[in-house]
Amino acid sequence: MTLPLTYLGHPLLRQTAQTVTVSEIQELAFQELVAQLLITLTSSNGVGIAAPQVGQSLQLIIVASHPNPRYPHAPAMDPVVMINPWIVHHSQQVEKGWEGCLSVPGQRGLVPRYESISVEYLTPRGSQEQRVFNGFVARIIQHECDHLQGLFFLDRMEPWDQPISEGEYRGMNNQLNPLDLSLSDPR
Numbered sequence: 001m002t003l004p005l006t007y008l009g010h011p012l013l014r015q016t017a018q019t020v021t022v023s024e025i026q027e028l029a030f031q032e033l034v035a036q037l038l039i040t041l042t043s044s045n046g047v048g049i050a051a052p053q054v055g056q057s058l059q060l061i062i063v064a065s066h067p068n069p070r071y072p073h074a075p076a077m078d079p080v081v082m083i084n085p086w087i088v089h090h091s092q093q094v095e096k097g098w099e100g101c102l103s104v105p106g107q108r109g110l111v112p113r114y115e116s117i118s119v120e121y122l123t124p125r126g127s128q129e130q131r132v133f134n135g136f137v138a139r140i141i142q143h144e145c146d147h148l149q150g151l152f153f154l155d156r157m158e159p160w161d162q163p164i165s166e167g168e169y170r171g172m173n174n175q176l177n178p179l180d181l182s183l184s185d186p187r
């Protein structure tokens with residue numbers, strides 16, 4: 001079952017999400033939420049999602065980069081579920097890249113993010129992990145962690161960089177990469 005998305009303007013998306021305890025992780029309702037969040041992410045051509053985007057104020061994100069019509073050049077990876085994610089280290093190097101958001105339909109923005117991060121989080125089994133991520137996947141994680149603090153990519157943009165429409169973004173992308181023309185969004 002896909003879950004209904006919340007959008008920019010929904011008050012929950014401006015709140016700090018609640019941390020999740022190990023005993024809550026083991027509850028069936030939480031495990032079902034994780035499964036439904038993954039289905040919702042996949043069916044909406046997203047590369048990442050945070051629980052507040054489906055109306056749950058919980059520190060839960062899923063990162064699942066893969067090439068799709070919204071992000072044709074995204075690297076492929078197995079989905080990673082992160083509970084109470086925390087960026088413990090980051091590179092000094094910052095890179096700007098284009099982002100969109102399932103909760104901000106039709107807009108893209110150029111956002112500066114750390115090139116490399118080390119994230120500590122709990123897995124759906126309740127064990128603690130720490131992993132290093134780089135490039136686009138590090139970007140997704142920073143974007144999703146921001147949702148847990150009530151922030152949007154729009155808040156991270158330089159004041160002189162304005163968001164652009166999805167249509168303009170795709171036109172620009174197709175000029176740079178003619179092969180993308182084969183990947184039109186079914187919607």
Ligand code: ZN
Nearest residue numbers: 100101102103
């Ligand atoms: Zn988002």
